[in-house]
Amino acid sequence: MADETLQINRRSMLASGGMAALGALYFGQSFKGLLAEPGTRAVPPAPVAPPIAPRASTPAPPPELAYPSVPAALLTKARAALDTHAARITRRDRIALVDFDASSAEPRLHLIDLEAGTARGLLVAHGSGSDPAHTGFLQRFSNVPGSNASSRGAFVTADPYVGKHGRSQRLRGLDPTNDNAxxxxxxxxxxxYANADMLRTHGMLGRSQGCFAVGEAKLPEVLSFLGEGRLIYADQA
Structure with missing residues (x-):
């Protein structure tokens, strides 16, 4: 009887020990599973960096400041003329501006590319009727036929042709001050008489009969730059 009881107790201990071992194994594996599978527990989200504020852009300068060699007041007038005569000026990407406040010894014909933001200055003559004493400075404007004077205002380039001065381009005056052009x-x-070497010998250009005369070597550049349907604006500030 004692042996039988001892054997029963031994079986119970082994069974209890086995269950304990299985329990330890089960809970150990479960604990490992929790460590190996982060998805089984709530994981706090990674901190998100705050968005970087965009760099403040520098405001674009007024259009007049993009062309430091061009008189701002005349450029403003030319831009207004583009709008006033929009129906006649079909191409608005480039203009020519003639500053008749400057002397004929200065590059006062400004070829302005409004899209590229560039300007180039060239020499240009004025009419003999605008400077009778040949001082190099324009003294007056006229729109009267036979005056041989320069006219002020907006012109639109018309068709090119070959005449007594060789390659030339007709112009049409768009304002009451030049509508006889x-x-x-x-x-x-x-x-x-509009070539640069005139400055070395006379200190100024010769005079035209009211036309926009440029140096012979510069004419192809001017004709190519303007083409037809673009603005030439001539005035004093």
Whole structure:
């Protein structure tokens, strides 16, 4: 009887020990599972860096400041003329501006590319009727046929042709101050008296009969830059 009881107790201990071992194994594996599978527990989200504020852009300068060699007041007038004569000026990407406050010894014909933001200055003559004493400075404007004077205002480039001055381009005056330009044959052409070497010998250019005369070597550049349907604006500030 004692042996039988001892054997029963031994079986119970082994069974209890086995159950304990299985329990330890089960809970150990479960604990490992919890460590190996982060998805089984709530994981706090990683901190998110605050968005970087965009760098403040520098405001673009006024259009007049993009062309330091161009008189701002005249450029403002030319821009207004583009709007006033929008129906006649079909191409608005480039303009020519003539500053008749400057002397003929200065590069006062400004070829302005409004899209590229660039400007280039060239010499240009004024009419003999605008400077009778040949001082190099324009003294007056006129729109009267036979005056041989330069006119002020907005012109639009018309068709090119070959005439007594060689390659030339007709112009049409768009304002009351220059609307006789076509009748007066006021055109854009090249001339020997508008070449730069005149400055070395005379200190100024010669005079035209009211036309925009540029140096002979510079004429192709001006004709190519303007083409037809673009603005030439001539005035004093």
């Amino acid at each position: 076509f009748e007066r044959a006021i055109v854009l052409h090249g001339a020997w």
